[in-house]
Amino acid sequence: MKQPELQVNTIFSVPFGENCYVARLEGRNDCLVVDPGLEPHKIIEFLDEQGLVPAAILNTHGHLDHIAGNATLKQRWPDCPLVIGSGEAAKLTDARANLSTMVDMAVVSPPADITVEDGETYSAAGLDLTVLLVPGHSRGHVAYLVEDHDPPVVFVGDLIMAGSIGRTDFPDGDGRQLVESIHSKLFTLPDETLLLSGHGSRTTVGQEKRSNPFVGLQR
Secondary structure, eight states: OOOOOEEEEEEEETTTTEEEEEEEETTOSEEEEESOOSOHHHHHHHHHHHTOEEEEEEESSOOHHHHTTHHHHHHHSTTSOEEEETTTGGGGGOTTTTTTGGGTOOOOOOOOSEEEOTTOEEEETTEEEEEEEOOSSSTTOEEEEEOSSSSOEEEEETSEETTEEOOOOSTTOOHHHHHHHIIIIITTSOTTOEEEESSSOOEEHHHHHHHOTTTOTTO
């Protein structure tokens, strides 16, 4: 039997140029919403147009531009679980820790319904996601790997971007940790693995290994 196709749509939000992803299996009307940003009305409009209902809201980390839409989505779908790595959960309800006070916004999110740990599998909307703890951009940052797909897909948040890497100058950032996370958790995956970043265009493990000027293996 043919495996249903994984469909991933990108919803771009300003002012930080953040990518929210809506992932679902072909033929299903439940989906995952990854990192809803500062324009949640765009996400809701897309879900309504497509007849989709979120089965989970996944946050890769707790920074403002990745959590700002949580409250609006939870207001619309209160039973939809909000999922984040255990090391980032405190940022959701702390405007200083999630960096929103830095830009005079003071945004907070509802608290997490579910916290996840490194190596754990979280399942929703027919998808099994392996949680990868990838500190560096923030201490408790996680990525979500959909391994049972051709090619595999990873929602990497702000760990790595096409030709770049995430900032490490925030209070709990660490440049050495970030490089180690990329090399040990991402660059060990197949080259064709699709990397879906919080900012910028889609890329692959192989592309970044070959040409990323910050962490590529052929620098």
